[in-house]
Amino acid sequence: MRHGILKPKNWIKVAFCISLAGLTNHSLGDIVYKKLVIVEPTPPHNAPDRYERRYPQRRRDDALVISRIDKQTDQLLTILSSSEGLQSGSILEAQRPSRLDERAEPLWVTTGLLKVEDIRPGYAIARVLEDSSFDSSLHFKEAPGVMVGDRIVPQTTRITQNIKILPTLTLLYKDLFLDPKGFPLTFELSSEGLENLKEQAKIFLGAHSPSLLIEAYTDTEGDRQSNQMESYQRALTIRQTLIDELGFDPDRLIAVGLGESEPLEEMNLPGKKALARRIVLKVNQNEVRIP
Numbered sequence: 001m002r003h004g005i006l007k008p009k010n011w012i013k014v015a016f017c018i019s020l021a022g023l024t025n026h027s028l029g030d031i032v033y034k035k036l037v038i039v040e041p042t043p044p045h046n047a048p049d050r051y052e053r054r055y056p057q058r059r060r061d062d063a064l065v066i067s068r069i070d071k072q073t074d075q076l077l078t079i080l081s082s083s084e085g086l087q088s089g090s091i092l093e094a095q096r097p098s099r100l101d102e103r104a105e106p107l108w109v110t111t112g113l114l115k116v117e118d119i120r121p122g123y124a125i126a127r128v129l130e131d132s133s134f135d136s137s138l139h140f141k142e143a144p145g146v147m148v149g150d151r152i153v154p155q156t157t158r159i160t161q162n163i164k165i166l167p168t169l170t171l172l173y174k175d176l177f178l179d180p181k182g183f184p185l186t187f188e189l190s191s192e193g194l195e196n197l198k199e200q201a202k203i204f205l206g207a208h209s210p211s212l213l214i215e216a217y218t219d220t221e222g223d224r225q226s227n228q229m230e231s232y233q234r235a236l237t238i239r240q241t242l243i244d245e246l247g248f249d250p251d252r253l254i255a256v257g258l259g260e261s262e263p264l265e266e267m268n269l270p271g272k273k274a275l276a277r278r279i280v281l282k283v284n285q286n287e288v289r290i291p
Contacts, residue, residue, distance in 0.1 A: 064152040066094060067123070076128035078114060080152055083124040090116050092126060094150040098139040111136040112146035113155065126152075167203050171196070173277040177234065187233045189241060197238065198245050201281060211252050211284040214238050219276040220260045232257025238279055254284070 068079040080086070092114040097106035110133045114126040132144040176193035178186050189197065204212055216231035216238070235255035242248040264276045 066146065066148050066150050066152065069146065069148055076131060076146065077117070078126045078128060078146065080116075080124040080126055083119045083122060086116050086119060086124050088116050088119055091129070091155040092116065092152050093155050094146045094152060096136070096140065096147070096150050107139075108151070109133075109135050109139045111140070111144065111150055114146070114152065168280065168282040169200055169203070171200065171279045171281075172274060173234070173279070174274060176238075176279060187230075187237045189237065194241065194245070197241060201242055201246060204281060204283070205246065205248075211254050212242075212248070213280075213282050213284050214242075214253060214255045215280040215282070216255075216257050217262060217276060217278050217280070218259050219273040220263050221273070224260060228257055228259035228261075230257075231259045234279065238281075 063081075064084075065081050066078045067081045070077050070079075086092075093110050094112045094114060095108040096111050098109050099106050112128055112132060113130040115129050116124055116126050118125040128146055131146055136144040175196055176189055178188050178190050178193075214235045216235035218227040218231050220227075232255065235257050239253045239255040242253060243250050260276075264272055
């Protein structure tokens with residue numbers, strides 16, 4: 001090279017070096033590559049229905065999750081990632097993990113209830129029955145409802161035995177009927193006794209039994225046969241009152257006059273005779289139906 005003039009061959013070498021430097025860190029050393037990052041667009045705050053509700057979640061490939069959510073009229077329909085083990089009509093829970101402590105295992109919070117509407121090859125369609133729950137509104141304030149990515153599990157069925165103690169009601173003659181001494185041979189209720197009976201007998205309106213026994217008793221004074229008839233007449237009065245005043249089914253009510261057949265113990269003690277003259281209402285235990 002003379003007088004600073006490059007030959008054509010040297011110009012080609014220089015051009016090649018300049019282009020190589022543009023692709024490197026300008027020191028002609030190791031080539032530096034830029035990492036390509038793809039950022040997905042975020043839907044606006046008031047996103048229309050075409051945006052699917054989703055959240056990032058790591059899951060196993062075999063987990064049953066919500067793959068898609070579509071809105072049909074006023075209902076939300078979901079597409080589940082599998083149909084294996086599902087039956088049409090079954091109720092499912094949508095769940096999402098929440099960490100109260102980064103060191104602890106995630107807590108799975110119910111975000112809604114789903115009902116399987118249709119089973120298809122490889123997936124299932126479910127309708128959202130309840131969108132969000134009380135717990136999810138506490139854990140996920142921004143999005144408490146069902147979302148794409150929520151895992152699906154069968155709803156836990158809790159079976160408890162509901163045992164209802166069937167009541168027995170005992171009412172004294174003196175709290176129900178007109179005074180037989182003041183009104184001989186009467187079996188009518190006093191005004192106070194009528195209100196007392198109506199209030200007390202309401203507990204039997206919802207009893208799961210086809211029949212209600214109305215048993216009437218007397219003390220041991222007087223003729224045994226007369227006591228039997230008196231008790232039966234008073235039981236009939238109670239029966240008719242329950243029908244007329246509370247609307248009891250006549251076929252459910254059985255009036256029984258037992259007279260002095262079941263006297264109380266220690267009848268000679270003060271006040272025992274008054275307790276013996278009584279009406280007992282009780283469900284027929286032999287005909288109790290389990291609801």
